Amino acid sequence: MTQRTTVTELVALDDETRERLEALILKIEELANFYCDAGPPMPGSALESDFKVLTTQTTVATIPVIGLNALDHLQMAARGVLRARQISAFSTFTLVRSAITAAGLGGWILAAETEKERQSRTLCVAYHEAKNNRTAARELVNNHAERDATPENEHYNARRASALSKIEQLNAQLDMIVADAVRIGVGDSPTAETIKKHIKEKPTDTEIIGVAAALVAPHAYYADFGAKSEIVLRWRTMSAHAHGLSWAARMSVVEATTDEGRQLSIWNPQGEDLLQGIQVAWDLLYGMTDRYIELMGRRPAAQDDVS
Template structure:
């Protein structure tokens, strides 16, 4: 945790005072594709989430020590949020950076639209008038439609629908980001991908991550045997290390892509 404790205060300060990309920078140019929902904002969204989860994890460790399961959920969230920012920022081709950011924005709008559609169908929306229902759907539907139009007219691909490109999975996004940590040594990427799977197992309430370590068995009075779940300092430290590497890389890429071009 030493490296996290060293970097976390800087990260927290940075997300409280976001900096717009310098005029003429790569990220500034990317932002012109859709100024209302710029590429930089989609990348910054991941940095905020990664940093906030790492900060809560640090608080949890300070007050409660290592817990058996719950802290892996925080690690997983930080790991994915940072990886998604890397997925947006890392490509050298501007069209790919813009495309990936548009995917993130589109997924946000699509989920917001779905949530409001389900709300209207539920008991909570029973008393809404047709006008109120239409008003609830108008904003997210408009954003979904606008994102699709930007994709088609400016970036040359189709978002959503049967004919549209499929969204990249969370696991593939983490895998992509992991390869950029150390391009000459595949062990770093393999380790990050392994910790992603382990963290995801814990976050989804699955038991298989516990099978990776020696069992501590508890026997009940009637003879039934249960695994005793205890905190694992080493496994958690490895997960934190993976999240820290990705978050550090994401902040570096944001600074690099948003820097003014050399005169």
């Protein structure tokens, strides 16, 4: 709804948003401490089985990094708004979108219905991380030829040679990940179609987040359309803000007057929009963490709500 007020009144952070962001930071620190101190899985737990068959990457090595990634983005979003005492039109939502994406990825791994499916999703993430790293090195090598062995080219050629060595290492790592996938029965050979489908191809972010939504505890916020639809919708909205899409920007445009009485239109993102995105990220994070604790063989934790 378009409203007319002063610029000073518009950009000021409202008390409710400030208080909830301050409370969020404390919760983030608690959860970050958990991921830093969680330790190994309990003997006989579901996650301990990874160590018997996976030689490249385990769920226990993957989930804490994903969790801390999501928490770091949420913390920077909250602290940035509190320091500036206002919400930025684009960058704040970018951080929240990244938190939702990360928490969704962790939830996707842990929402697997079988041990093999969970392990294959862990390997899929590891494969695409290594592939991304290799692509960066390949682009450097493919776009820049080796130069004559002269003193002025020594640094250039050394960097290019290092990139070539990196490619070899990553090729070997990718082969080992595929070998792990064969070992757990994803396919009967490295060239099997099921290896391509479950390891070498990765679902879209929205597909991943939609699967992760199954771990989200019931909440009134999801009563109308269900957690999956609401969470994906919120992710798309955060993404639109992050990319500066016009339809998202227009959601935040209001008319105001300067102190001198001049009328103008400004971006004025609302605390409610930000908090909805944060709620989704937090719910995904908590669902992921609760399942992680369960699979680690530790006592499940009761959910806290930051809304």
